[in-house]
Amino acid sequence: MIAGIISVAIFFDWWFRRGHVASVPLFVLLSLIIWYGILRMILIWVNYFAIKKPKRIEPEKGLKVAIFTTSSPGEPLSMFDKTLEACANITYPHTTYLLDDTQDPRYREIAEKHGAVWLELVGLPGAKAGKVNKALQMIDEDFVLILDPDHIPFPNFLDEVLGYFKDEKVGFVQVSQAYYNQYRSFTAKGAAEQTYTFYGPTMMGMYGHGTSVAIGANCTFRKKALESIGGHGIGLAEDLITSIRLHAAGWKSVFRPIVVSRGLVPEDFGSFCKQQLKWSRGVFEVLFTEWPRLYKKLTGWQKISYLAISTYYMVGITTFLYVAIPFLYFWAGWLPANMEFSEFLLKGTPLVVIAILIYLYVQHWLSHPPTERGLHWRGMILKFAMWPVFFLGAMLAVVNADIPYIPTAKKAVKGLSPYTRPLIFQVILFIFTLAYVIYDRLYVVSEGVLVLTSQKVWGMFAFAFVSIIMVIGGIYAAYESRDLDPEEPWTKVDLKKIKTEKNIKTYEK
Numbered sequence: 038m039i040a041g042i043i044s045v046a047i048f049f050d051w052w053f054r055r056g057h058v059a060s061v062p063l064f065v066l067l068s069l070i071i072w073y074g075i076l077r078m079i080l081i082w083v084n085y086f087a088i089k090k091p092k093r094i095e096p097e098k099g100l101k102v103a104i105f106t107t108s109s110p111g112e113p114l115s116m117f118d119k120t121l122e123a124c125a126n127i128t129y130p131h132t133t134y135l136l137d138d139t140q141d142p143r144y145r146e147i148a149e150k151h152g153a154v155w156l157e158l159v160g161l162p163g164a165k166a167g168k169v170n171k172a173l174q175m176i177d178e179d180f181v182l183i184l185d186p187d188h189i190p191f192p193n194f195l196d197e198v199l200g201y202f203k204d205e206k207v208g209f210v211q212v213s214q215a216y217y218n219q220y221r222s223f224t225a226k227g228a229a230e231q232t233y234t235f236y237g238p239t240m241m242g243m244y245g246h247g248t249s250v251a252i253g254a255n256c257t258f259r260k261k262a263l264e265s266i267g268g269h270g271i272g273l274a275e276d277l278i279t280s281i282r283l284h285a286a287g288w289k290s291v292f293r294p295i296v297v298s299r300g301l302v303p304e305d306f307g308s309f310c311k312q313q314l315k316w317s318r319g320v321f322e323v324l325f326t327e328w329p330r331l332y333k334k335l336t337g338w339q340k341i342s343y344l345a346i347s348t349y350y351m352v353g354i355t356t357f358l359y360v361a362i363p364f365l366y367f368w369a370g371w372l373p374a375n376m377e378f379s380e381f382l383l384k385g386t387p388l389v390v391i392a393i394l395i396y397l398y399v400q401h402w403l404s405h406p407p408t409e410r411g412l413h414w415r416g417m418i419l420k421f422a423m424w425p426v427f428f429l430g431a432m433l434a435v436v437n438a439d440i441p442y443i444p445t446a447k448k449a450v451k452g453l454s455p456y457t458r459p460l461i462f463q464v465i466l467f468i469f470t471l472a473y474v475i476y477d478r479l480y481v482v483s484e485g486v487l488v489l490t491s492q493k494v495w496g497m498f499a500f501a502f503v504s505i506i507m508v509i510g511g512i513y514a515a516y517e518s519r520d521l522d523p524e525e526p527w528t529k530v531d532l533k534k535i536k537t538e539k540n541i542k543t544y545e546k
Contacts, residue, residue, distance in 0.1 A: 038082050041395060044388040045075060051384045056375060063373030067362060070355045078392060080345055085399055087245030088238055091291055094200030102131040102195060103178035106186045107165050109444050110139050114147060116447055119527045120186050121151040126532060129195035132178065136168040163271035164442035165253075166279075170268035173260060181263070185254035187447055188300035189217065189527065191535050198257045201291045208262030208288025209280075211240070212255050213404035217299040218526040221449070223415060223514045224309050228302040230416030234396070237403040240292045246338040249292035250280040250346070254300060262288045273319025273442060281327050281343050285334035294404040301447060301526070305518035306511070307454030308446040309419070310426050317350035317430025318440055324348060325434065352420075353427025356504075360424065360463060363501035366493075367470050378496025421504065422511020425459035448523040457515040460508045467505050471498065 052071070058064045104124050108117060117135070124133040133153040137144045140159060148155040156175065161167035169183060180202060184190060198210040213236040219229035243249045251258075253276045263269055263279075266286050270278030284290065303309035324347035332340060365371040393412075403409040433440060474494065478487055 038395060041082060041391045044391050045079065048384050048388050059372040059375045063371055066358050067373040070359050073355050077345065081239065082395065084242035084246065085238055088241045088402055089245035090241055091201065091293055094203060096129065096196060096199035097203065100180060100199055101178040102129065102180045103176050104131055104133040104182045104184055105136055105169055105172060106184045107136040107168050108139050108144050108186060112186060112444065113447055113525060114143055115525055116527050117144065117147050117186055119530060120189055121148060121153050123189045123532055124153065125151045126192045127190055127194050128192045129199065131195060134172060136172050138168065166269045166271045166275040173263060173268060179260050180257060181260055182257045183254065185300055188254050188298045189530055190298040194297040197295055197297050198293060202259060204289065206289045207259065207291055208283045209251050209256055209258045210291045210293060211249060211251055212293050213296050214252060214255055215296045215299045215405060216302045217530055218301050218304060221304045221526065222521055223517050224306050224419065225302050225304045227415035227419035227514065228309055230413035231420060233403055233409040233413060234399065237294055238399040241294055241402055243342060244292040246342065247336060248284065248339045248342045249290045251276045255298055272322050273315050274322060277320060277323050277346065278327055281323060281331055284339050285331035296405050303445055304449040305521055306515040307452065307456065307518060308450055310454055310456040311443065312445045313423050313426050314430050315440065317353065317427045318433050320347050320350055321434030350427045350430055353424050353431050356421065356424035357428050360504050363497045364466065364470060366497050367474060377492055378499055418507050418510035419514065421507035422460060426456055448525065449521045451519060451521060453519050454515055457512060460512050463508055464505060467501060
């Protein structure tokens with residue numbers, strides 16, 4: 038990390054040279070693109086310095102514990118059969134509640150089949166959070182595990198989290214999220230890869246800084262903590278809203294990097310885009326409303342952490358600018374910087390190499406290293422290909438436009454997503470621009486101009502080609518979804534074969 042900071046300083050010194058500025062406004066935009074990413078990378082490095090793993094604490098006996106899972110119209114009944122059966126197998130005594138608004142009697146039957154309490158909660162505002170808050174008023178348990186219906190918990194789940202509540206100041210305990218359907222497609226694998234380091238070294242660092250956050254599933258709350266903030270937060274990013282309110286109220290959080298359940302990631306490109314649009318729109322609620330309001334009640338790192346999280350999807354705007362700059366040069370002659378592309382590579386390569394080495398090194402702290410190690414290139418491709426979605430989410434946040442809370446599809450949806458169109462347009466525009474420039478330089482431009490502009494033109498094309506490679510990967514993921522047959526991957530999970538001892542040993546090691 039010291040080498041990384043030195044490489045950043047060297048790159049900074051080279052980047053901000055007066056001779057590099059061709060157009061002040063465009064150079065500022067280009068600098069924002071580059072240094073937004075570098076600044077976030079430095080914050081992650083600082084976060085890694087605080088990596089901390091809590092020791093396992095044996096839970097007290099006799100705690101009153103509830104498990105909440107919610108059902109919505111259109112969700113597969115067979116998925117609830119599997120999840121509720123798995124909940125019944127959890128060894129620590131508890132009561133499972135199905136918070137149901139389907140108005141379908143079969144969901145009550147499936148709940149009663151597995152000994153769960155069925156609560157019909159129809160027409161409540163706030164979607165999932167609204168049902169949770171209503172159910173909190175109807176139970177007398179002191180601790181509540183909120184479990185998404187697609188997550189299959191292991192029998193030892195509660196045994197691995199309840200011990201931390203011996204500290205009366207702990208408001209919630211979050212564990213890792215892992216998945217059982219990532220084999221299904223390029224999209225599913227890439228979506229899973231995007232979570233590996235977050236549910237490992239990133240969250241461990243946040244825990245070390247006292248700011249591990251609650252995620253939508255696999256989080257166990259102290260009921261009194263939720264009641265102290267008026268219940269579970271409501272919004273598209275209700276988990277993040279709940280986290281920041283609890284931290285502002287003085288509650289502590291624990292992150293335990295252990296896999297004690299597995300769930301679903303979106304299998305098709307369209308479903309993944311809709312999920313990311315919901316999240317990108319939702320986190321800006323924290324930036325515009327919760328963060329300013331609660332700023333004074335947060336610790337120093339909590340302020341930084343929530344600001345970083347709530348501005349994560351600004352990457353949609355910076356990527357849009359990154360994509361646009363080469364085309365502005367080719368079609369309007371607007372040049373942001375006087376830099377040789379070869380020198381840019383020379384100065385930037387050490388920073389990139391060190392960043393990759395750090396990324397690989399911190400994989401020592403992945404929640405399940407045997408299956409999660411790697412460069413995670415599919416995840417990087419999907420993240421870049423999401424730029425139109427992230428950009429749309431940011432624009433909807435600026436104009437304060439509402440989008441409905443729709444649960445992520447639990448089965449693959451066949452077809453080509455409309456979110457693919459901006460990516461296809463980008464590739465077509467690149468090919469058309471390349472053809473135009475080649476024709477112009479072969480038959481129009483003079484020999485002198487060719488020599489003088491050669492480095493700039495082909496350097497800018499190289500700059501643009503990097504994004505095209507990533508976008509083509511996203512288009513591939515989208516086209517793969519056209520022929521992806523829907524299946525119910527939870528039916529392939531054999532609850533009798535779930536082994537927990539290996540997970541604990543891996544965690545302790």
